Amino acid sequence: MKIQLWREMLDPYDLAVKELITKFEHLKYEHKARGLYCPIEDVTGRVKSVSSILDKLKKKNLELEQMEQELDDLAGIRIICQFVEDIEKVVSIIRSRTDMTVRQEKDYITNEKTSGYRSYHIIVDYQVQTLNGPKTLKVEIQIRTMGMNFWSTIEHSLQYKYKQNIPEHIREKLSNAADAIEVLDREMSEVRNEIMDAQNARQIQSNI
Amino acid sequence: MKIQLWREMLDPYDLAVKELITKFEHLKYEHKARGLYCPIEDVTGRVKSVSSILDKLKKKNLELEQMEQELDDLAGIRIICQFVEDIEKVVSIIRSRTDMTVRQEKDYITNEKTSGYRSYHIIVDYQVQTLNGPKTLKVEIQIRTMGMNFWSTIEHSLQYKYKQNIPEHIREKLSNAADAIEVLDREMSEVRNEIMDAQNARQIQSNI
Amino acid sequence: MKIQLWREMLDPYDLAVKELITKFEHLKYEHKARGLYCPIEDVTGRVKSVSSILDKLKKKNLELEQMEQELDDLAGIRIICQFVEDIEKVVSIIRSRTDMTVRQEKDYITNEKTSGYRSYHIIVDYQVQTLNGPKTLKVEIQIRTMGMNFWSTIEHSLQYKYKQNIPEHIREKLSNAADAIEVLDREMSEVRNEIMDAQNARQIQSNI
Amino acid sequence: MKIQLWREMLDPYDLAVKELITKFEHLKYEHKARGLYCPIEDVTGRVKSVSSILDKLKKKNLELEQMEQELDDLAGIRIICQFVEDIEKVVSIIRSRTDMTVRQEKDYITNEKTSGYRSYHIIVDYQVQTLNGPKTLKVEIQIRTMGMNFWSTIEHSLQYKYKQNIPEHIREKLSNAADAIEVLDREMSEVRNEIMDAQNARQIQSNI
Numbered sequence: 156m157k158i159q160l161w162r163e164m165l166d167p168y169d170l171a172v173k174e175l176i177t178k179f180e181h182l183k184y185e186h187k188a189r190g191l192y193c194p195i196e197d198v199t200g201r202v203k204s205v206s207s208i209l210d211k212l213k214k215k216n217l218e219l220e221q222m223e224q225e226l227d228d229l230a231g232i233r234i235i236c237q238f239v240e241d242i243e244k245v246v247s248i249i250r251s252r253t254d255m256t257v258r259q260e261k262d263y264i265t266n267e268k269t270s271g272y273r274s275y276h277i278i279v280d281y282q283v284q285t286l287n288g289p290k291t292l293k294v295e296i297q298i299r300t301m302g303m304n305f306w307s308t309i310e311h312s313l314q315y316k317y318k319q320n321i322p323e324h325i326r327e328k329l330s331n332a333a334d335a336i337e338v339l340d341r342e343m344s345e346v347r348n349e350i351m352d353a354q355n356a357r358q359i360q361s362n363i
Numbered sequence: 364m365k366i367q368l369w370r371e372m373l374d375p376y377d378l379a380v381k382e383l384i385t386k387f388e389h390l391k392y393e394h395k396a397r398g399l400y401c402p403i404e405d406v407t408g409r410v411k412s413v414s415s416i417l418d419k420l421k422k423k424n425l426e427l428e429q430m431e432q433e434l435d436d437l438a439g440i441r442i443i444c445q446f447v448e449d450i451e452k453v454v455s456i457i458r459s460r461t462d463m464t465v466r467q468e469k470d471y472i473t474n475e476k477t478s479g480y481r482s483y484h485i486i487v488d489y490q491v492q493t494l495n496g497p498k499t500l501k502v503e504i505q506i507r508t509m510g511m512n513f514w515s516t517i518e519h520s521l522q523y524k525y526k527q528n529i530p531e532h533i534r535e536k537l538s539n540a541a542d543a544i545e546v547l548d549r550e551m552s553e554v555r556n557e558i559m560d561a562q563n564a565r566q567i568q569s570n571i
Numbered sequence: 572m573k574i575q576l577w578r579e580m581l582d583p584y585d586l587a588v589k590e591l592i593t594k595f596e597h598l599k600y601e602h603k604a605r606g607l608y609c610p611i612e613d614v615t616g617r618v619k620s621v622s623s624i625l626d627k628l629k630k631k632n633l634e635l636e637q638m639e640q641e642l643d644d645l646a647g648i649r650i651i652c653q654f655v656e657d658i659e660k661v662v663s664i665i666r667s668r669t670d671m672t673v674r675q676e677k678d679y680i681t682n683e684k685t686s687g688y689r690s691y692h693i694i695v696d697y698q699v700q701t702l703n704g705p706k707t708l709k710v711e712i713q714i715r716t717m718g719m720n721f722w723s724t725i726e727h728s729l730q731y732k733y734k735q736n737i738p739e740h741i742r743e744k745l746s747n748a749a750d751a752i753e754v755l756d757r758e759m760s761e762v763r764n765e766i767m768d769a770q771n772a773r774q775i776q777s778n779i
Numbered sequence: 780m781k782i783q784l785w786r787e788m789l790d791p792y793d794l795a796v797k798e799l800i801t802k803f804e805h806l807k808y809e810h811k812a813r814g815l816y817c818p819i820e821d822v823t824g825r826v827k828s829v830s831s832i833l834d835k836l837k838k839k840n841l842e843l844e845q846m847e848q849e850l851d852d853l854a855g856i857r858i859i860c861q862f863v864e865d866i867e868k869v870v871s872i873i874r875s876r877t878d879m880t881v882r883q884e885k886d887y888i889t890n891e892k893t894s895g896y897r898s899y900h901i902i903v904d905y906q907v908q909t910l911n912g913p914k915t916l917k918v919e920i921q922i923r924t925m926g927m928n929f930w931s932t933i934e935h936s937l938q939y940k941y942k943q944n945i946p947e948h949i950r951e952k953l954s955n956a957a958d959a960i961e962v963l964d965r966e967m968s969e970v971r972n973e974i975m976d977a978q979n980a981r982q983i984q985s986n987i
Binding site: 594607668698 | 913
Binding site: 237308312329331332346 | 861925926929932933936937940949952953955956959960962963966967969970973974
């Protein structure tokens with residue numbers, strides 16, 4: 156496929172990512188402006204790179220034409236939360252929005268992947284306007300704590316290096332790290348109410 | 364009204380402006396990426412300031428509660444075009460979008476205001492998601508050439524200084540300027556086809 | 572030259588453009604925050620595209636290695652002013668800064684090019700920090716009114732299309748347009764003091 | 780002090796923060812573009828809020844006039860690293876730059892605060908251009924891992940709520956969290972070389 160055609164195919168996904176970042180950033184701002192604790196700490200997004208798309212198609216034994224149908228994460232949004240409890244809050248906000256429709260939810264927190272990967276994924280349908288009229292496309296929203304995010308960044312790099320064959324001593328380090336992060340997230344949850352009160356108090360103060 | 368309440372009232376308008384700028388900027392990008400001439404040269408937006416809102420309510424003899432109902436330009440988008448002919452292209456793009464609904468169109472180009480003001484205004488209904496759920500609000504989209512924009516920037520400042528009483532010698536200069544701009548826009552229109560071809564050729568070239 | 576090498580060569584120019592836009596934008600903000608009229612209406616910037624660089628080298632009969640030495644506009648900043656009088660204000664601001672050194676000034680307003688092109692150009696030395704340490708490079712700053720900018724945008728497209736051979740009937744239209752713009756800029760200058768007072772009054776008002 | 784005066788005093792700090800974010804972001808980009816591992820994961824910055832400034836002056840028993848002299852963190856930059864080892868790399872980059880001068884370094888990693896706070900602080904002198912000419916001001920650059928950042932975000936909120944008197948059961952949770960983070964950072968360091976290789980390989984790949 157020519158670079159020009161890739162571009163035309165991926166442009167609407169790029170627009171979806173930009174619109175959704177704008178929307179979730181505003182949600183943060185709106186909480187802050189009203190002195191409310193915000194379950195969203197950070198929002199990022201990306202369109203999948205052409206080389207990653209080609210890798211995934213090959214791995215799944217798919218044709219180029221099946222790309223938009225079969226790949227759920229051409230457009231990806233990542234929402235980082237301070238606490239595990241914030242994740243379900245974000246999920247319920249997404250379910251209640253009328254500008255996107257939930258297609259599928261994957262709870263890799265309750266059902267941790269064997270690799271140790273933990274995150275909550277929601278695939279939504281989202282409509283953008285293009286030069287050829289409206290187009291509805293899929294966007295994958297990943298919701299996770301800072302700890303889960305740290306772990307998966309590292310694991311993703313190692314997966315990339317070793318493909319399926321991460322050496323045992325490294326796998327063990329990763330597993331230890333995952334345990335340390337679970338302890339951390341649990342300790343943090345236990346002081347969460349205290350912290351939420353504290354943060355609200357600060358925001359109200361700084362709005363005065 | 365307390366500053367906190369103004370903020371809560373105006374926040375959704377702020378979000379609408381941000382989303383629409385993102386969308387119209389992408390439209391520019393999309394034309395460019397495909398080597399097509401884009402009728403949009405520049406996009407800006409703003410939420411009306413509290414002091415301007417108060418002035419307008421007073422002038423129109425309205426209560427605070429009537430603000431959202433009666434003022435069409437709490438959220439404003441301005442689209443600048445290179446040529447007069449581009450304006451109708453932008454208008455027809457807006458009419459065909461499914462993420463906004465045209466409420467009203469005001470053609471101050473065919474029907475120039477007595478002040479000399481020329482622009483095409485479209486009031487649309489646009490929906491945003493807030494902490495309290497979806498909200499549909501009005502946005503005023505102004506479409507004009509660079510020349511029309513230059514003139515109205517100047518005139519707006521003078522209106523502000525002199526209220527309704529701009530001195531005769533200044534009114535005359537403004538009128539001369541408006542005439543010069545019309546000549547300019549007309550001359551430019553006559554070479555428009557040549558220029559469009561030239562700009563398309565450049566964009567295709569730079570995409571290679 | 573490989574794309575990777577182009578990138579490494581042009582990256583410092585990209586950084587210079589980003590830094591200078593940040594700095595000139597702040598200057599606008601600083602004027603506004605103090606209720607002062609700002610001689611800068613708009614700031615944009617760009618790094619010259621690889622295809623434009625190659626064209627220019629060919630036209631000037633230069634080698635690739637001479638590029639940084641011989642081309643003054645690898646990094647370009649454009650400052651748009653409301654009034655002709657603002658241009659000299661911007662020039663004197665640039666001359667007085669200690670974070671850049673003026674190498675050369677070209678006054679194409681007093682000495683209009685035969686094509687009708689009018690603008691004030693300043694070439695400055697500007698230092699950025701790179702992975703390999705500090706690097707001083709040249710940046711071309713173009714200062715012009717909105718009218719001059721409009722004209723040169725059009726002329727640039729036509730130059731591109733026709734190379735040196737713009738047809739006579741188009742050359743004439745361009746010349747008429749240049750005249751209309753000079754009339755416009757002159758009329759505007761004559762009401763400049765009134766307008767500056769008006770804009771200051773508005774800014775002070777909206778800062779309260 | 781009037782809001783207008785606060786603004787004029789803090790504006791140069793705001794410019795410094797914007798310039799430094801632009802510069803450190805470019806450093807990330809430059810590493811990525813050359814397929815090099817970047818010791819910087821994320822950069823943020825802020826100007827201290829007026830209410831925080833007043834609190835700190837009161838706590839330190841200082842007058843308003845001493846603010847710029849005595850407070851080192853009116854402008855603050857925060858650099859987040861993936862690994863503990865990256866911190867010293869960032870420190871040595873900062874020391875070698877010619878656009879800032881190190882005034883002071885505080886190593887709260889080797890010398891953890893009694894609260895458990897860990898971070899590396901560098902105070903630099905940095906010059907910006909203002910309406911009144913050049914001005915040299917202090918900027919505090921904090922360098923820390925993602926784990927250290929997580930902990931200090933939480934601790935800062937609790938400090939704010941309880942002032943000096945954090946209850947014992949919460950202090951204990953914080954201490955457990957700090958321990959979990961140290962374990963995590965240590966485990967990660969042990970696979971760092973593997974990960975750096977992996978990330979370099981990916982970047983080179985995606986640049987092709």
